[in-house]
Amino acid sequence: MRHFLRRLVASAVMLLGVVLATFLLHHALPGDPAAAVLGKHYTAADAHALRERLGLNDPLPVQFARYVGDLLRGDLGTSHVSNHPVEEDLARVLPATLELSVCALALATVFGVGLGVVTALRPRSLLDLAGLTGSLAGVSMPIFWLGLLALQAFGKGGLLVEASGGAFGGLPLGRRFNPAEFPLDQLSGAPGCTGLLLYDTLFVARSPAAFRHVLEHLLLPAIVLATVPTAVVARITRAALGEVLLQDYIRTARAKGLSELRVVLRHALRNAAIPIVTSLGTLFGYLLGGAVLTETVFQWPGMGTYVVSAIRDLDVRPLQACVLLVAVSFLGINLFVDLSYAWLDPRVRRGSTS
Amino acid sequence: MRRPFSALVPLLLLAPGCPGDSGQGVRIERIDQRSLVRVITADDAKVLDPHVTSDGGNVKVINQVYETLVQLDPQDSGRLLPELAESWTVGEDGKSISFRIRTGVRFHDGASLDAAACKLSLDRARGADFELPTAPYRSMFADIESVEADGQRLVVRLAQPVAGVTLRNLSMFAASIVSPRLLEESRRQGGADAASAYVTAHAAGTGAYRVDAFDPAAKVVRLVANEESWRGAPQIKTLVFQQVLDKRVRHEYLRKAEGTIVVDDVPRESWDELRSSPRLALKTWWSLNVCYLGVSGVHPKTREPEVRRAIQLAIDRQAILPHYKGTARPTYSLVAQPMPEYDPELRCGDWDDNLAVRRKRARALLEAAQAIGREVTIYYPNQPRPYLPEPTEIADAVRHSLKEVGLEAKIQGVDKNVLFPGIATGEYELVLIGWTTDNAHPDNFYGPLCDGEDGVPSEGNVSRVFDPEVHAKIVAARQLVDDAQRVAAYREIERLLQDRVRGYVPLVNTQVALAHSKRIQGIEVNDMGQYRFHAARLVD
Numbered sequence: 089m090r091h092f093l094r095r096l097v098a099s100a101v102m103l104l105g106v107v108l109a110t111f112l113l114h115h116a117l118p119g120d121p122a123a124a125v126l127g128k129h130y131t132a133a134d135a136h137a138l139r140e141r142l143g144l145n146d147p148l149p150v151q152f153a154r155y156v157g158d159l160l161r162g163d164l165g166t167s168h169v170s171n172h173p174v175e176e177d178l179a180r181v182l183p184a185t186l187e188l189s190v191c192a193l194a195l196a197t198v199f200g201v202g203l204g205v206v207t208a209l210r211p212r213s214l215l216d217l218a219g220l221t222g223s224l225a226g227v228s229m230p231i232f233w234l235g236l237l238a239l240q241a242f243g244k245g246g247l248l249v250e251a252s253g254g255a256f257g258g259l260p261l262g263r264r265f266n267p268a269e270f271p272l273d274q275l276s277g278a279p280g281c282t283g284l285l286l287y288d289t290l291f292v293a294r295s296p297a298a299f300r301h302v303l304e305h306l307l308l309p310a311i312v313l314a315t316v317p318t319a320v321v322a323r324i325t326r327a328a329l330g331e332v333l334l335q336d337y338i339r340t341a342r343a344k345g346l347s348e349l350r351v352v353l354r355h356a357l358r359n360a361a362i363p364i365v366t367s368l369g370t371l372f373g374y375l376l377g378g379a380v381l382t383e384t385v386f387q388w389p390g391m392g393t394y395v396v397s398a399i400r401d402l403d404v405r406p407l408q409a410c411v412l413l414v415a416v417s418f419l420g421i422n423l424f425v426d427l428s429y430a431w432l433d434p435r436v437r438r439g440s441t442s
Numbered sequence: 443m444r445r446p447f448s449a450l451v452p453l454l455l456l457a458p459g460c461p462g463d464s465g466q467g468v469r470i471e472r473i474d475q476r477s478l479v480r481v482i483t484a485d486d487a488k489v490l491d492p493h494v495t496s497d498g499g500n501v502k503v504i505n506q507v508y509e510t511l512v513q514l515d516p517q518d519s520g521r522l523l524p525e526l527a528e529s530w531t532v533g534e535d536g537k538s539i540s541f542r543i544r545t546g547v548r549f550h551d552g553a554s555l556d557a558a559a560c561k562l563s564l565d566r567a568r569g570a571d572f573e574l575p576t577a578p579y580r581s582m583f584a585d586i587e588s589v590e591a592d593g594q595r596l597v598v599r600l601a602q603p604v605a606g607v608t609l610r611n612l613s614m615f616a617a618s619i620v621s622p623r624l625l626e627e628s629r630r631q632g633g634a635d636a637a638s639a640y641v642t643a644h645a646a647g648t649g650a651y652r653v654d655a656f657d658p659a660a661k662v663v664r665l666v667a668n669e670e671s672w673r674g675a676p677q678i679k680t681l682v683f684q685q686v687l688d689k690r691v692r693h694e695y696l697r698k699a700e701g702t703i704v705v706d707d708v709p710r711e712s713w714d715e716l717r718s719s720p721r722l723a724l725k726t727w728w729s730l731n732v733c734y735l736g737v738s739g740v741h742p743k744t745r746e747p748e749v750r751r752a753i754q755l756a757i758d759r760q761a762i763l764p765h766y767k768g769t770a771r772p773t774y775s776l777v778a779q780p781m782p783e784y785d786p787e788l789r790c791g792d793w794d795d796n797l798a799v800r801r802k803r804a805r806a807l808l809e810a811a812q813a814i815g816r817e818v819t820i821y822y823p824n825q826p827r828p829y830l831p832e833p834t835e836i837a838d839a840v841r842h843s844l845k846e847v848g849l850e851a852k853i854q855g856v857d858k859n860v861l862f863p864g865i866a867t868g869e870y871e872l873v874l875i876g877w878t879t880d881n882a883h884p885d886n887f888y889g890p891l892c893d894g895e896d897g898v899p900s901e902g903n904v905s906r907v908f909d910p911e912v913h914a915k916i917v918a919a920r921q922l923v924d925d926a927q928r929v930a931a932y933r934e935i936e937r938l939l940q941d942r943v944r945g946y947v948p949l950v951n952t953q954v955a956l957a958h959s960k961r962i963q964g965i966e967v968n969d970m971g972q973y974r975f976h977a978a979r980l981v982d
Contacts, residue, residue, distance in 0.1 A: 119859030122576075127496040128877070129578035129890075130862040131901045138576050141634075170488040170658055171575050171635040171642070180659035236690065245698035261694060263661065268480050268682035268701070269473055273655045273662045278468040293470040387686060389661040397486075402859050 106415040124401040165405030183283025185390035189375035191310040196317035204325020226319030235385035262387040309386040317371040328360035369425035377414035477679040484707035486685035488658040491641040492618035496578035508618035508647030519882035519969040536603030541596040549621035551646040557591035559622040573634040579616035610881035621646035650976030677979040704958040730778040733829040733876040735947040736904025741871040748811040750944035752804035756847040770950040779951035783884040783932040790940040804847040814848040822874035824855030829876030866901035884932040905945025
């Protein structure tokens, strides 16, 4: 319990630091937000009036107090470009990023752990070497380059489509869905809808065709986004499992005549799970905040695209809100990971309850 | 056996719309593709309130939804055509314009068009009514003193006899006529931001298309035909706008050319490939734009007239052209080359067509000013523009020209959000930039780029020089209605600016392009690149 409280207090202090950092962030950026709105018709008088309206002419402490006050009221502010409340925008873009990140994390978990287990069971084999090389390549490849490559190969009209002679039709070139094909925007705000299109199309709209359409759009960006986490998870699983497999109790389990599958899954993998779960938690935070490049290449209308747009327009409030949201997610995930240790490792639980 | 996540199961069952939930489903059907066009653009739309925006991505959608009193003739931007005004007359003193408003026109929300509706919109655009979060084009309507409405008759009274310029300003999207019902409703939204957001969310104009879905965060812009358009129902029933930011991905869309598409901001490297495409047509035209090197007349590094003249003489325009891949031509005036005010014969002072001779004179001028070896920096926008497709390479070619005559030039790319304020405060000695006119009138070049008011240069005036004689001539030229007199007046202004102020070096005029499926015919495109679909049709 004390461990939990200590972590909670540390998280609160970090949150305060993040609030201050996000506030100072836009003051560190060069340029005048008014120029983004006024464009080539920028005039000093209009820019001054706009800055006055946004409160940017006030002293920094006054601006900070107002910012914190707004946050405490749950008001994330208004975009000075679209004049739209930021929380409404986030409610639109967050499910898109969440859906993409969760799918990428699921892929990374299944394939990363699988690859890690296989390579750990055959250390220094050709398979292990191939796994290691694959993981290294996965970690090293720039995401935007991989994204463009994937589009060239698997996208509609891509190289593999042409090579297959039309047997493989190719995947969509980007976006979450094609508004020219399915009006899935009509699901937004409809009763029962969550904003997660896989769920909404299947369970609310009950349209298998729309579900398939969404899945096709999701596949390529999710695979590309999953590349780095898959490689990381594979390497961590291999290292952790490799160490556990050398322990005496594993030898004992094998001597008792347990099947290799049972030994690995029931005894070894569970004990190797702490670093894997820790990495998955951190990776989920990375996926939420780091999907910017993938979202840009695939024109995925999520938080990454929203942030890029806000940076381009020096749109202060959306930028602050997104940074804050990612930071809070990281803090929450880390807290969750800490707590999950207790379940995975009884020693931690005993230590925390004593 | 412990099942730690079993606690989540009830939560999942409580989630709305779960299988077995008897809640109502939403019916989603595939959109009919037979009469649908996808418009692929480099910039997205975030705002559909025509009176508060200057962003090109917004304007592309606004142009389909809203209309203006008059419009520029797409075939000849020197001419105006009636739109929501059936006809108009200019008062004898040039200080009033009387419009007869078209009858039987309805807005998308059912409100009727009359002079009072037009007055409400024009008063909002010019800042006489309503509070707006911002109004980038408000200065374009500063000459309007009052707007009077009587039935279908609308009178615009002006402070100066500038009816010609005002009519052109009234053809711009920023003077769009918005439903009066929508505007009155927007007043009740509490604050300028909320009011403008309301206008965006409920956009209602008289255009050939009405908004079916607009969700900027989700990047969804879908318009459907306004079957009651006064022009008649458009043949293309659905328009879907899609932003593709990355030009390589945009190129992929072009290469694959799926369905019926229109692509603007076509990457120049794709033009040749498109010309031989069996499925796509490429429409190119000389834009009403100019790329120029702005030279400060007050910055310590370029303050001496000899230095500015040397820079004018030193630039080799031919060295810049390869970066435009055959889509640009040298230009020698600030006003866009396709406009009648452009003077093809203009060669100021000690100009010589031979570059070597010019550079020799430039070097002599720099020596006289003791400026040989002086370090100067060329600032430029680091994002490509239609007149500056490869900003760094073009800036480097200009740098090379200046080095040839003895100036130690450097280049520095700057974000537009830094560049424009920097120009306004006179921070830069040299700026590589350009301009595309808003209304095809020469005043829209010389006013914002070379003039000012009350002795203060305008914010876009890179030279930071306010010349009273030039100002007087610009003010006088705005009032001219006779074509020949106007052309002569602006040519004289150009000569004066180049000879005396020496605040810029015109470099090139460029082509721009629109690619579209060959199945689409009749897209209306004007010289500024603004397009509309009301007369477009699909052929087999």
